[in-house]
Amino acid sequence: xxxxxxxxxxxxxxxxxxxxxxxxxxxxxxxxxxxxxxxxxxxxxxxxxxxxxxxxxxxxxxxxxxxxxxxxxxxxxxxxxxxxxxxxxxxxxxxxxxxxxxxxxxxxxxxxxxxxxxxxxxxxxxxxxxxxxxxxxxxxxxxxxxxxxxxxxxxxxxxxxxxxxxxxxxxxxxxxxxxxxxxxxxxxxxxxxxxxxxxxxxxxxxxxxxxxxxxxxxxxxxxxxxxxxxxxxxxxxxxxxxxxxxxxxxxxxxxxxxxxxxxxxxxxxxxxxxxxxxxxxxxxxxxxxxxxxxxxxxxxxxxxxxxxxxxxxxxxxxxxxx
Numbered sequence: 001x002x003x004x005x006x007x008x009x010x011x012x013x014x015x016x017x018x019x020x021x022x023x024x025x026x027x028x029x030x031x032x033x034x035x036x037x038x039x040x041x042x043x044x045x046x047x048x049x050x051x052x053x054x055x056x057x058x059x060x061x062x063x064x065x066x067x068x069x070x071x072x073x074x075x076x077x078x079x080x081x082x083x084x085x086x087x088x089x090x091x092x093x094x095x096x097x098x099x100x101x102x103x104x105x106x107x108x109x110x111x112x113x114x115x116x117x118x119x120x121x122x123x124x125x126x127x128x129x130x131x132x133x134x135x136x137x138x139x140x141x142x143x144x145x146x147x148x149x150x151x152x153x154x155x156x157x158x159x160x161x162x163x164x165x166x167x168x169x170x171x172x173x174x175x176x177x178x179x180x181x182x183x184x185x186x187x188x189x190x191x192x193x194x195x196x197x198x199x200x201x202x203x204x205x206x207x208x209x210x211x212x213x214x215x216x217x218x219x220x221x222x223x224x225x226x227x228x229x230x231x232x233x234x235x236x237x238x239x240x241x242x243x244x245x246x247x248x249x250x251x252x253x254x255x256x257x258x259x260x261x262x263x264x265x266x267x268x269x270x271x272x273x274x275x276x277x278x279x280x281x282x283x284x285x286x287x288x289x290x291x292x293x294x295x296x297x298x299x300x301x302x303x304x305x306x307x308x309x310x311x312x313x314x315x316x317x318x319x320x321x322x
Contacts, residue, residue, distance in 0.1 A: 004045065006312035009305050010053040013067060017049050020071040024118060031103070035111040039078055039099045047207070049074045051313070052178040055196045057306035059186020065126045066185055072135065073178045075119040080142055080174075082112035087150065088233050130184055138177035145169025154234035156256035160241055167208045168201065175204030195300045199310065202294035206317040209287035212237035216271060217280050219321070231270060234262035238286065240270070242279040251276065284318065291318045 007014065025036045049070035056066040084090070085098040086105045100108040116139070123132055149166045152158045179200030183193035215230045216239055230237050236259050244252045251273040258266040274280060294314040301307050 006309040017070045055182025061186040075115045079112040079115040141173045156259040158236040171208040172204030175200040198297035202290045206287040206290035228267040238283040239279040242282045246277040
């Protein structure tokens, strides 16, 4: 996958993070190595570890701990992907078989557990209670978000507030933690550290909002999965929530039924309702507001090439196509 230009200031650091990841995947159990290497080698933009590196750079920190913690962030993220794909019964991610499709559900869940526990082993090397607290709290919040999302599936009564709560917990929390850790490593003032954390939270929210838009308006080849996956799983994401709120009773009924039943049989009809109600434009506008809030959150941060990259990341979160 092509590296976004705004990651240039941390390109060398990212290569070092990849070295740390491969070294920390070592295990005497062959299946653990196989599954872990399969999912880690699957690509992705590595935005979460890159966010930690960029915020650490903006805070003036250049110690080795930044690469170790960036790898921790990626391990936690990868573990959530393994578990998500099992729960969602997803066959594809980033254009290839998911680990559960290739190795089975049991192996995927257990290797996800291995990655979580390895991440916590790695945290100890930094010897910082604050770092441990941020990552432990984030991991717990993410798990709660995953359960909330499961509870929301096939429920057409889910509104925008409940939907955004899931995003804040399940997706945005790890972005927030990664950005805050950069500030902690750099011993930033409380105002700067909180600004970095807020930046991560808003960028993560915008990122997920656009993910949900692309599930209806993206190119399957670019996003690496089939369109309509969210609908198939009965997930009431913002495009559907807005379509129900803005549509006629008949249009709303089409969407409500599709959420309740799941599957792709009604995808074309649902997409027609989404287009008629301007639901995708509405969701993009919400994402853009999150991006703008992220930009404002960086006001306390002094100028640097790393801050410039963070500003570009906020824009990228809403302009990306995959």
